Amino acid sequence: MSEPDRRYGPATLPTARGPLSAAVVQALRHPPHELPADLGVGLYPADPITDEDLQLTLFLCYELHYRGWLGVDESWEWQPTLLALRARCERVFETALRRLVGAPSVPAAGVAAGLTELVAADDGPALAATLQRRADLTQFREFVAHRSVYHLREADPHSWALPRLGGPAKAALVEIQTDEYGNGRLDRMHAELFRSTLDRLGLDTGYGAHIDVAPAVTLATNNLMSLFGLHRRLRGALLGHLAAFEMTSSLPNRRYGNGLRRLGFDEVATRFYDEHVEADAVHEQIAAHDVCGGLVRVEPALASDVLFGAAAGLAVDRLFAAHLLDSWAAGRSSLRAPAPPAVPPKVSLVAAPAVASPAPSALV
Numbered sequence: 001m002s003e004p005d006r007r008y009g010p011a012t013l014p015t016a017r018g019p020l021s022a023a024v025v026q027a028l029r030h031p032p033h034e035l036p037a038d039l040g041v042g043l044y045p046a047d048p049i050t051d052e053d054l055q056l057t058l059f060l061c062y063e064l065h066y067r068g069w070l071g072v073d074e075s076w077e078w079q080p081t082l083l084a085l086r087a088r089c090e091r092v093f094e095t096a097l098r099r100l101v102g103a104p105s106v107p108a109a110g111v112a113a114g115l116t117e118l119v120a121a122d123d124g125p126a127l128a129a130t131l132q133r134r135a136d137l138t139q140f141r142e143f144v145a146h147r148s149v150y151h152l153r154e155a156d157p158h159s160w161a162l163p164r165l166g167g168p169a170k171a172a173l174v175e176i177q178t179d180e181y182g183n184g185r186l187d188r189m190h191a192e193l194f195r196s197t198l199d200r201l202g203l204d205t206g207y208g209a210h211i212d213v214a215p216a217v218t219l220a221t222n223n224l225m226s227l228f229g230l231h232r233r234l235r236g237a238l239l240g241h242l243a244a245f246e247m248t249s250s251l252p253n254r255r256y257g258n259g260l261r262r263l264g265f266d267e268v269a270t271r272f273y274d275e276h277v278e279a280d281a282v283h284e285q286i287a288a289h290d291v292c293g294g295l296v297r298v299e300p301a302l303a304s305d306v307l308f309g310a311a312a313g314l315a316v317d318r319l320f321a322a323h324l325l326d327s328w329a330a331g332r333s334s335l336r337a338p339a340p341p342a343v344p345p346k347v348s349l350v351a352a353p354a355v356a357s358p359a360p361s362a363l364v
């Protein structure tokens with residue numbers, strides 16, 4: 001049998017980050033079998049959202065429901081003892097998320113107004129402004145490597161909502177997802193546009209190529225979507241997450257594109273970001289009013305879940321942004337070692353607009 005196309009997965013199994021992920025990685029290298037019944041029992045790390053071992057263990061389990069892992073028996077996806085371990089990890093993760101954001105109350109004006117309030121109150125660190133104005137090439141490449149974990153499968157976690165919905169919310173979600181998947185054209189799929197950005201920046205474009213260097217907080221931004229996406233009971237949270245995502249996308253994406261232009265990159269590198277400036281200005285309206293509003297009109301009891309999902313997405317994204325900015329401020333890489341492969345970046349020959357020199361990077 002020929003090797004699968006690396007661009008589309010499955011990814012290579014990552015390196016373990018602690019005893020739990022080591023046990024899972026080791027198990028996955030063999031045919032499906034029972035895991036020790038006490039694996040992960042009593043687990044409660046000090047900070048589950050930034051715990052490397054917990055987040056990688058969750059990511060290992062979740063990926064079995066996306067593209068799987070290279071060389072790993074596909075029957076692991078439904079192996080009961082692995083699912084039981086995943087459930088133990090999920091309880092810890094979900095409890096931490098609920099502690100982080102509490103239970104947002106639904107305003108009288110409705111769920112769309114509640115989403116707008118949450119987004120307006122989001123005072124996250126200025127990651128987009130830094131990438132636009134000051135980040136050097138090394139830092140921008142780090143940001144892109146982090147985000148590749150999601151963008152190379154962009155929209156997939158939210159697609160899990162589709163079979164769980166009917167009526168107006170489903171129709172509206174299909175409208176958004178159709179755009180995300182390029183209206184059926186491979187070269188317009190957002191994941192493919194992002195692959196071009198990776199390529200232009202000289203980074204590995206393979207599916208899951210940067211998992212090993214992605215720290216826990218980056219994996220947590222992904223695990224959050226998988227947790228919401230894989231549990232029908234959390235469908236409200238999944239759609240709230242999507243709405244918050246779309247409502248906080250347009251302006252930052254303009255800034256990311258401008259940051260790449262400042263660094264001298266061409267429109268092939270910036271297309272992914274440029275595309276989102278226009279698309280997400282539309283998507284945010286559809287997501288808040290038609291998807292989330294449509295869901296709550298049919299299932300009013302899900303309104304607070306919608307706001308929980310949105311608040312959790314915004315909160316974990318704030319932690320992600322703080323991690324990058326704090327690392328850079330301290331002169332450290334925001335990635336785990338090893339750094340992405342040092343391929344010369346494909347900087348365009350288009351002259352970059354004159355700007356002040358970017359701050360020198362302390363990163364190698």
Ligand SMILES: [Fe+2]
Nearest residue numbers: 154180190276
């Ligand atoms: Fe997109």
Ligand SMILES: [Fe+2]
Nearest residue numbers: 246279280283
């Ligand atoms: Fe979008």
